[in-house]
Amino acid sequence: ERKRCAVAMNAVREPRMIFLDEPTSGLDAHKAFVLLKVLKELAADRAATVVCTIHQPSSDIFGLFDDLHLLLAGRTVFNSQASEAVQHFASAGFPCPRYANPCDYFFMHVLVSPDGRAADESRIKDLASVWSESELQSQRDSEVSAIFKSIQEDRTPASAKMAVSIIPALRASASLQFQLLFNRAFNDLKRNPMSGKAQVGQAVAVAVILALIWFQVGNDQNGVQDRTGVIFFMVADSMMGNVMGVLTTFANERGAVLREQENNMYDTLPYFLSRVFVDVPLKIFCPVLFGTIAYWSVGLKPTADAFLTCLTILVLLALSGNSIGLFLACIFPDVAVALLVAPLIILPVMMFSGFFLNPDSTPVYFKWVEYVSPMKYSFSALAQNEFTGLQFHCTDDQLRSMPLSNGSFVEICPIEHGEAFLEGLNIQESLSIETCCLLLAIEAIVFTILAYVGLLFISSHIRTKSQASTKTNMEST
Numbered sequence: 001e002r003k004r005c006a007v008a009m010n011a012v013r014e015p016r017m018i019f020l021d022e023p024t025s026g027l028d029a030h031k032a033f034v035l036l037k038v039l040k041e042l043a044a045d046r047a048a049t050v051v052c053t054i055h056q057p058s059s060d061i062f063g064l065f066d067d068l069h070l071l072l073a074g075r076t077v078f079n080s081q082a083s084e085a086v087q088h089f090a091s092a093g094f095p096c097p098r099y100a101n102p103c104d105y106f107f108m109h110v111l112v113s114p115d116g117r118a119a120d121e122s123r124i125k126d127l128a129s130v131w132s133e134s135e136l137q138s139q140r141d142s143e144v145s146a147i148f149k150s151i152q153e154d155r156t157p158a159s160a161k162m163a164v165s166i167i168p169a170l171r172a173s174a175s176l177q178f179q180l181l182f183n184r185a186f187n188d189l190k191r192n193p194m195s196g197k198a199q200v201g202q203a204v205a206v207a208v209i210l211a212l213i214w215f216q217v218g219n220d221q222n223g224v225q226d227r228t229g230v231i232f233f234m235v236a237d238s239m240m241g242n243v244m245g246v247l248t249t250f251a252n253e254r255g256a257v258l259r260e261q262e263n264n265m266y267d268t269l270p271y272f273l274s275r276v277f278v279d280v281p282l283k284i285f286c287p288v289l290f291g292t293i294a295y296w297s298v299g300l301k302p303t304a305d306a307f308l309t310c311l312t313i314l315v316l317l318a319l320s321g322n323s324i325g326l327f328l329a330c331i332f333p334d335v336a337v338a339l340l341v342a343p344l345i346i347l348p349v350m351m352f353s354g355f356f357l358n359p360d361s362t363p364v365y366f367k368w369v370e371y372v373s374p375m376k377y378s379f380s381a382l383a384q385n386e387f388t389g390l391q392f393h394c395t396d397d398q399l400r401s402m403p404l405s406n407g408s409f410v411e412i413c414p415i416e417h418g419e420a421f422l423e424g425l426n427i428q429e430s431l432s433i434e435t436c437c438l439l440l441a442i443e444a445i446v447f448t449i450l451a452y453v454g455l456l457f458i459s460s461h462i463r464t465k466s467q468a469s470t471k472t473n474m475e476s477t
Contacts, residue, residue, distance in 0.1 A: 003027070004035060011042055013265055018042070020052035024061070033060050040064045059101040072111050072119055077127040080136040092130040177270035185278040188253075195249055199241075199282060203290040206237055211297030219391065221398040224415050230298050231382045232355045235375050238287060238314055242321030243328070243346060247338050250275070250329045254455075261459040268456045276326075276448065283322050287314040301386055309385045309433060313378050316440035320374040323447035330454035349373040354380055359426050374443050380427045381436035387418030 007023055020039075024032035036057075043050045043066070054061070065082035078085055086096045089110055096105045110127070113120050119127075131137055172180075189195045210233060217226040257271060291314045295307055325342070332338040351357060352366065353375035362370060370376050394413035401409045415421050 004031070007035060007039075009260070009265065010263070011038060013263060014042070014046050015048060017049040017051070020050070022053050022055045024057065025055045029058055033058065036061050036064050054103075056107075057103050059103075062101065062103050070106065070111070072127060073124050075124060075128045077111070077124075077131050078136075079131070080140055084136055088131075088134060088136060091134075092127065172266070174267060174270050177266045178274055181266065181271050181274035182277060185274050189278055189282070192249075196282060199245060199286050200289065202241065203286040204293065206241075207290045207293035207297070210234070210294050214298045216297075216299040220393055220395055221414060224392060224421055227298075227300065227386055228355070228383070228421075230294075230300070231386060232353070232379060234291075234294065234314065235317065235353065235378045235382065236350060238290075238317045238378075239321045239350070239375055240346060242283065242318050243325035243342055244339070246279070246322050246325035247329050247335065247342060250326060254329060254335075258459060258462055262462045264463065268459050269452070272452045272455060279322060280319070283318045284315050287311065287318045290314065301390060306385055310382060312437060313381045313385070313433075313440070316437055316444065317374055317378040319444040320378075320440050320447070323444045323451060324374070327447045327451040327454060330451045330458065333458075349375050352376060354383075354425060354427065359428065372443070374440055377431065377436040377439045377443075380425075380431045381433045381440075383425060384422060384427065384433050387422050390418035392416055392418070 003023065003026060007020065010018055018039075023035060023039075027035065039050045039052070042048045062082065067080065068078060068082040068085050069076065070078040070085075078088060080088070085106070086102050089106065090096065094105075094110045096102050111119055113123055210230065214226055214230050217223045217230070260266065261268065261271075288311050291311045295310055296302075300306070300310070324345075328338045328342055328345070329335070332341065348366075348369055349372075352362060352369045352373050354370075359370065392413070392415050394416075398413070399411040400414055402412050403409055
């Protein structure tokens with residue numbers, strides 16, 4: 001199936017010339033005949049030159065050949081129309097039985113010694129001599145000389161002009177390319193467990209683990225830290241999972257895509273859009289599934305508005321992380337390099353998310369990292385969504401004694417409402433929940449565009465390099 005698919009992928013381009021090495025090997029008689037029939041139609045209807053080596057062709061396949069070139073120990077013993085082969089070898093003393101397959105007869109009785117062993121030097125010289133002195137050889141030499149003469153005189157034979165004139169310039173529209181590539185990507189998603197089922201399973205598994213650790217956090221002082229840890233874990237998992245996930249899936253298929261781009265099978269934009277549109281539903285479903293399980297299991301703010309806002313932020317973060325991973329997969333030629341570079345990018349982004357480092361403590365030369373960090377925006381938005389309007393209390397052992405001016409002490413609760421904790425996080429006033437969501441959406445769009453530009457640049461470079469190599473080979477020939 002892979003062999004037939006490989007032939008089809010090259011034949012669908014309707015090339016002017018195609019070389020095949022034993023295309024029927026491993027196929028049954030019927031599939032081999034169908035494959036050669038397609039190649040015959042390509043040669044007859046589209047004026048393509050099809051050159052192939054063949055292994056044990058049937059009589060039906062032999063009847064499809066226009067020309068036949070037989071080699072014996074590197075020397076030509078026949079090179080003319082296939083229909084002339086039987087008569088030629090009959091005149092050389094090797095008559096083919098009436099109902100025998102000519103190819104079987106040639107291989108078993110002509111191109112071997114009488115005892116069935118490899119042809120000896122005498123047999124090789126005799127067959128090569130018969131061919132070199134035949135009328136067919138003289139005719140073929142004359143045809144080849146005429147073709148080379150027309151090329152040297154920069155004149156195209158009339159038959160070639162006719163062949164070229166009947167070939168219309170066919171190219172699938174962008175919409176058709178997108179439709180076919182979308183169907184292919186969708187089928188790959190269904191068939192490849194790592195592309196779909198594994199992501200869903202991962203979302204459920206991580207949510208369950210998170211629920212087991214932080215099940216129904218309270219509203220005491222410990223609950224402040226617990227809620228903060230839950231929020232950061234959700235952000236970090238979503239970021240890491242989406243970046244690394246797309247690297248391991250898209251980067252692995254990029255090599256095949258670039259080969260298809262090199263063969264000019266389709267444009268870059270239809271492929272890229274089909275890939276993005278197939279991924280988007282899964283990148284929405286998994287965060288929603290993860291967030292739904294984790295949110296209610298952990299016991300975060302029990303309001304519908306806060307829950308829906310949390311899901312929205314997680315979805316935007318997943319799309320942003322996916323676009324960053326897509327960008328890295330497109331600009332690095334090797335998946336191993338991309339996997340090595342990804343943590344070097346994610347870790348600084350994580351450090352400046354607002355959980356480990358207060359914004360006022362950020363060195364001035366690293367301030368720019370905050371503004372490109374999707375984790376910064378998602379953590380800020382989720383923290384505000386959870387702590388705004390939330391009331392906390394203290395147990396007896398959580399109360400803190402504070403001295404008064406008169407020398408007495410009073411016990412107070414460190415954090416009684418969520419706004420007090422948000423002040424400690426020192427989230428910029430400009431980073432409201434709506435602003436953070438908008439910035440996450442912008443980052444997802446920008447990195448997706450950058451990923452497309454990177455893939456377009458690489459595919460264009462490969463096409464240009466391939467065309468230059470082909471031109472050089474033609475000039476040297």
